[in-house]
Amino acid sequence: MDNKQNLLRKLPAINIILEQARIKQLESRCPHTLISEAASETVQGIREAILAGDETPDTITDLDTIAAVVAKKVQEKISPNLRKVINATGIVLHTNLGRAVLAGSAVKAINDVAANYSNLELDLNTGERGTRYSHIEKLLCRLTGAEAGMTVNNNAAAVLLVLNTLAKDREVIVSRGQLVEIGGSFRIPDVMSQSGALLVEVGTTNKTHLRDYESAVTEDTALLLKVHTSNYKVIGFTAEVSAGELTGLGRKKGIAVYEDLGSGVLVDFMKYGITHEPTVNESIKAGVDIVTFSGDKLFGGPQAGIIVGKKYIIDKIRQNPLTRALRVDKFTLAAMEATLRLYFEEETAVAEIPTLRMIMMPSEEIRLRAEKLQGLLREKTGDSIETEITAGFSQVGGGALPEENLPTFLVSVRPLSMSVNKLEKRLREMEPPILARIQKDRLLFDPRTLLANDCEVIAINLQRIMETG
Incomplete structure (x- = not known):
């Protein structure tokens, strides 16, 4: 106990710490209250360590050492929490590290709209109010072959929005083997439930046939849903229905077909010796009515949920009140447009989009x-x-x-x-x-x-x- 008391008596007063040269130098770049707070926290930490009988370096009462600890703590307090690694x-x-690194042109586009006013919702040709989706829609259509396109803040939001718009209080048929869990423990059944759609599972974990979908169709069926299992694979004794087969059934029954690709790809990876990943273009060409995918995964752009497909469906989605709640800001749109433009030439995309290049x-x-x-x-x-x-x-x-x-x-x-x-x-x-x-x-x-x-x-x-x- 005497040793503890001796150590406690050696602890310097806060005002003495604040007068140290190393600490005084900090006053030119950070508030006095923050420095004082760091000094108090440091002394309190040492006091608690002493009382606990901790004989680690944290219990050292040397003034220079304490000043160094305070300076380090101040630096931690003024450093951004979200920063480059x-x-x-x-x-x-x-x-955990932010997924896709943006291309240089996308970073420049963000800087340009961040430092200036922009025509986010202004039609420069007419001088009247425009729509923010117009900045990327033609690009999306050109690159995917879709009739229309838009984007929201992430792909989970895109799935929620599509299901809520097209299938609220109605049935959506999906293969049991495609009820995946996506990032952050979000599961397709949970997103579907939140959207108001009614889940109808067909087939088994490893095998689902076209007849399974067909036999499940009722008057309440709103969508035939295909989910790309991008984060896991079922191998061995398996069978699944292709997008083309599903759209054929959809046409026959008068039911829209929706495919969630998860990671959107606009480049054929097989050309580069990498496992085939279904492209957005393949889905649109197969006749899928609506397709959703992420912007910050294999696409290599900012975080976003991209929605492309038939114009009449996109028009319905835009009218959904949820669209405003899930809309993207000017920074996302600027980065998205710049990234899309790199895809005009595949060689340019592979060379300049960091995700593809890596x-x-x-x-x-x-x-x-x-x-x-x-x-x-x-x-x-x-x-x-x-x-x-x-x-x-x-x-x-x-x-x-x-x-x-x-x-x-x-x-x-x-x-x-x-x-x-x-x-x-x-x-x-x-x-x-x-x-x-x-x-x-x-x-x-x-x-x-x-x-x-x-x-x-x-x-x-x-x-x-x-x-x-």
Whole structure:
């Protein structure tokens, strides 16, 4: 107890801490109240550690050490909560890291409308009020072959809106094997229930036939729904009904067919040696009446739910009061338009849309990137770490192409003066934070998902960590 009391008596007063040179320097860039708050929190934390009998460095009462802790806490308080990170995990569409990185032209488009007024809902030809959807509708139609198109804030919203507009209080027939759970534990049956539509399951988990749909049709059937199981695969003894077969039944029965693709694709991935993913164009060509997909997955644009299909259906959706609640803002529209324009030439899209570029990156380019990163690490850290280049796999992520392992080259790092877990934690605490993955007591950096200058930043920060311990 005497030792605790001695330590408590050594704790400096808040006003003494605030007079330290290191702390005074902070006053030019952050409010005094925030600095004082950080000092109080630091002293309180040390006091609680002492009373708890904690003999960690947190209980140190040295004034210089406390000032350093306060300065660090102030920096944390003024740093943005949402900020840039470096993705060295090799997961292209990392949901926790914001999924798709935008193309340069999309970023510029956002900056242009953010810093200026825009014609968001103004028809410049007539000078009268226009519709925000007009900025992208013709582009969507040109690229997908659909009659009309629009976008809302995400694909779950798109599904909700379509079902609520076309099938409220009516039946929607869907294969049991397609009742998927999407991101954030949202499930198709739950979204359907919220929309007011009545779910009618047909077939089994692994097999559903056209006759299953046909026998389930009643006078109350509003839609035949096909959901692309983009985040999992059923293999083996399976059967499913194609979009063409379903639209044939829809025409025969006078029922609209709706397909939710999840991850929207406008490029044939098979041309690049990647597993086939159904394209929006294929669905429209098959006669599907309405198609929805995400903007921030394989499409490579901003978060959005894109809806394309027959004009009479899109017109109905626009009249739904929910459309206003789910509408996108000018930033999303600007990024969406810029991304759509890149698809006019497939080569341009693959070269300039980061998602496509990363997924389709040649092995030789990845190898060169790995060698560059390894060289920089050896130059900056010397003998404090061991590095080697190993073969491995990247992932697409975002619930897309779950079976696709993209061959890659990894830079494997083993620190000699600390644990791999500690190094991984220290990298996350850097500015910008650096995310890698741990495997077999090694830290792995995948060059596939690194952007310009990321290699240099990783090397410099790793040097700082190894020097300070």
